[in-house]
Amino acid sequence: MTAEAWKDVLGAQAGSLxxxxxxxxxxxxxxxxxxxxxxxxxxxxxxxxxxxxxNEPELQIGDVVVHEDHGIGVLTDxxxxxxxxxxxxxxxxQYRDGASLLVPMEDFGKLWRYGSEPGAVTLDxxxxxxxxxxQARIARDIRSTARHLTKIAKEREASSAExxxxxxxxxxxxxxxxxxxxxxxxxxxxxxxxxxxxSGTEMNRLICGDVGFGKTEVALRxxxxxxxxxxxxxxxxxxxxxxxxxxxxxxRRFADTGVRVAMxxxxxxxxxxxxxxxxxxxxxxxxxxxxxxxxxxxxQFKRLGLLIIDEEHRFGLKEKRAMxxxxxxxxxxxMSATPIPRTxxxxxxxxxxxxxxxxxxxxxxxxxxxxxxxxxxxxxxxxMREFRRGGQSFVVVPRIEDIDGLEATLAKIVPELKVTTAHxxxxxxxxxxxxxxxxxxxxxxxxxxxxxxxxxxVPRANTMFIWRADRxxxxxxxxxxxxxxxxxxxxxxxxxxxxxxxxxxxTRLRLSTLVERDRLGSGLVISMRxxxxxGAETLLVKIKPAT
Numbered sequence: 001m002t003a004e005a006w007k008d009v010l011g012a013q014a015g016s017l018x019x020x021x022x023x024x025x026x027x028x029x030x031x032x033x034x035x036x037x038x039x040x041x042x043x044x045x046x047x048x049x050x051x052x053x054x055n056e057p058e059l060q061i062g063d064v065v066v067h068e069d070h071g072i073g074v075l076t077d078x079x080x081x082x083x084x085x086x087x088x089x090x091x092x093x094q095y096r097d098g099a100s101l102l103v104p105m106e107d108f109g110k111l112w113r114y115g116s117e118p119g120a121v122t123l124d125x126x127x128x129x130x131x132x133x134x135q136a137r138i139a140r141d142i143r144s145t146a147r148h149l150t151k152i153a154k155e156r157e158a159s160s161a162e163x164x165x166x167x168x169x170x171x172x173x174x175x176x177x178x179x180x181x182x183x184x185x186x187x188x189x190x191x192x193x194x195x196x197x198x199s200g201t202e203m204n205r206l207i208c209g210d211v212g213f214g215k216t217e218v219a220l221r222x223x224x225x226x227x228x229x230x231x232x233x234x235x236x237x238x239x240x241x242x243x244x245x246x247x248x249x250x251x252r253r254f255a256d257t258g259v260r261v262a263m264x265x266x267x268x269x270x271x272x273x274x275x276x277x278x279x280x281x282x283x284x285x286x287x288x289x290x291x292x293x294x295x296x297x298x299x300q301f302k303r304l305g306l307l308i309i310d311e312e313h314r315f316g317l318k319e320k321r322a323m324x325x326x327x328x329x330x331x332x333x334x335m336s337a338t339p340i341p342r343t344x345x346x347x348x349x350x351x352x353x354x355x356x357x358x359x360x361x362x363x364x365x366x367x368x369x370x371x372x373x374x375x376x377x378x379x380x381x382x383x384m385r386e387f388r389r390g391g392q393s394f395v396v397v398p399r400i401e402d403i404d405g406l407e408a409t410l411a412k413i414v415p416e417l418k419v420t421t422a423h424x425x426x427x428x429x430x431x432x433x434x435x436x437x438x439x440x441x442x443x444x445x446x447x448x449x450x451x452x453x454x455x456x457x458v459p460r461a462n463t464m465f466i467w468r469a470d471r472x473x474x475x476x477x478x479x480x481x482x483x484x485x486x487x488x489x490x491x492x493x494x495x496x497x498x499x500x501x502x503x504x505x506x507t508r509l510r511l512s513t514l515v516e517r518d519r520l521g522s523g524l525v526i527s528m529r530x531x532x533x534x535g536a537e538t539l540l541v542k543i544k545p546a547t
Contacts (some may be wrong), residue, residue, distance in 0.1 A: 004226035015360045016378045064114040064121055067093060068103060071124030071131035071484055072114060124288065130309050159203040162305050162330045166228035170257065174224045178217060186214045191356035193333065197483040203331040208339055209357025211482040215335045219308050220253055225285040227259045230303030235289045237324060238314035239451065240265045240428055241435050246310065247289040251487055264290040266428055294320045309334040313475055337482065367481045367491035371511050373499045379465060382494065386463040387417055387444055391489060393463040395447045396480055400425055400472035406467060417444040424451055453479045459487040469495035470507045477514050
């Protein structure tokens with residue numbers, strides 16, 4: 001007998017053999033049957049400590065380090081040396097021109113991880129005054145930055161933002177519509193966001209979590225807190241496809257709540273857009289899901305209180321400044337699986353508040369990732385295997401110019417499969433139609449550029465080939481492979497390089513990071529690695545002055 005729910009098990013006749021498929025919340029030990037059950041993650045475990053996850057990693061052999069007295073070198077070894085008959089531990093640092101230095105254990109506190117690859121930095125020379133001059137310049141820069149940050153912090157403390165506290169009954173009814181149990185990380189993030197919105201001070205919070213880890217639900221709770229209290233909410237997505245996906249989600253969750261949800265993008269007809277803009281101006285519309293179209297000069301709000309930015313790494317600094325200017329006093333919630341280095345550094349420095357979602361969705365498997373040279377036979381085998389198990393595949397190229405050639409190649413390799421194409425030079429409506437149709441099961445392979453990086457959920461897609469993967473960034477590659485394996489089937493991503501390609505050391509490191517970090521929830525780790533490889537650039541331009 002197969003049961004659909006636990007009540008069916010309880011109602012079964014004594015002695016019956018009942019089969020029930022369900023998630024196990026807690027582990028247990030059955031001494032009689034000699035069975036121990038261990039769950040992947042116990043729901044009672046408290047949320048991850050954000051500060052601990054954002055701390056600098058421990059020093060490892062091969063790291064570039066800074067010695068307070070001698071400058072930038074490479075940690076090459078840990079040695080035991082004999083001094084006056086006693087053995088002591090010491091770290092050997094390598095400097096420019098082959099010079100080296102032994103640092104005794106009691107001076108380890110003078111070593112700091114620099115956070116870059118040895119080949120990407122210039123090592124200092126020992127026994128010169130170059131490091132002293134560099135130190136003096138750094139100290140001046142730090143004092144200047146500290147004055148800036150102190151001034152901005154005081155301005156923020158003095159500024160005020162509207163407090164939003166939703167009616168308890170209405171908010172409770174909205175929360176009960178969530179069909180799943182919140183993870184500890186979600187509970188902590190929602191609690192922090194609601195506290196921010198009710199504090200009277202502008203919220204500036206980053207929600208960092210991989211695909212499927214619950215960022216959207218945190219955004220929904222934030223939107224409900226503001227909209228049910230009479231404020232207006234803008235949700236901005238980088239693509240029309242993602243905007244439509246969010247619109248459908250928000251419209252469904254806010255049905256029968258009295259909050260009207262609308263959409264604004266280049267795909268919305270002029271007459272509909274005019275009606276939406278009028279609704280925003282008179283306050284009739286409580287939530288609008290939009291692309292950059294919301295930044296048009298003729299868009300006005302009656303009581304805008306919250307800005308939610310999804311996939312913030314897809315927007316440039318100019319666009320983010322325009323978003324912040326939508327209202328004079330605005331709560332801002334940004335979401336990303338792989339925040340750009342500047343954003344991540346802002347969070348690590350305490351400039352921006354951050355909530356981390358690290359608990360994976362139930363029964364989700366990591367996407368297995370490998371780097372491989374192009375091979376026609378291997379590609380056919382993988383694509384046909386996916387087809388035979390009822391799935392779909394992505395083939396992603398770095399340039400529009402690559403599509404025609406690869407489409408011809410696919411026609412020869414897998415002539416029995418239907419290939420759909422999508423790229424940025426197609427009309428927006430055609431792109432939208434191609435991607436939505438593919439998500440609905442029309443087509444076996446979607447050949448596209450990285451416009452699918454943020455798009456509709458395609459639960460049947462489990463295989464991806466990324467053509468010339470060396471031409472993509474770390475965050476892009478991680479986002480792309482997040483498009484597959486989103487149901488219970490095993491997802492596979494192939495990072496394809498040219499057969500005779502001579503890859504640079506930095507490119508090899510970038511691709512190997514993806515292969516090594518293929519566990520669920522690795523987006524933050526990959527972003528940290530990206531920060532190592534690229535640096536954080538200038539932090540202060542990210543800060544929005546108080547108004």
